[in-house]
Amino acid sequence: MGRSRGQRSRGKNKASLPQVPKNMKSDGIDEEFSQELADQADLEAQARANAANQRVKGKQRKS
Numbered sequence: 001m002g003r004s005r006g007q008r009s010r011g012k013n014k015a016s017l018p019q020v021p022k023n024m025k026s027d028g029i030d031e032e033f034s035q036e037l038a039d040q041a042d043l044e045a046q047a048r049a050n051a052a053n054q055r056v057k058g059k060q061r062k063s
Helices: 003-015 042-063
Strands: none
Touching: none
């Protein structure tokens, strides 16, 4: 009889808690890039990233 009353209030508290605190979330951009300090590997990675972005933009326009 009295058992269901206690379980109900416990469940409501857990549902309102966030998984990750807002101050720990990031926007995904966490590195600085300096063209003066870039080496060959950095420049190649930047070129690959730009090419991938162009492919994604091309696919979005076709859809």
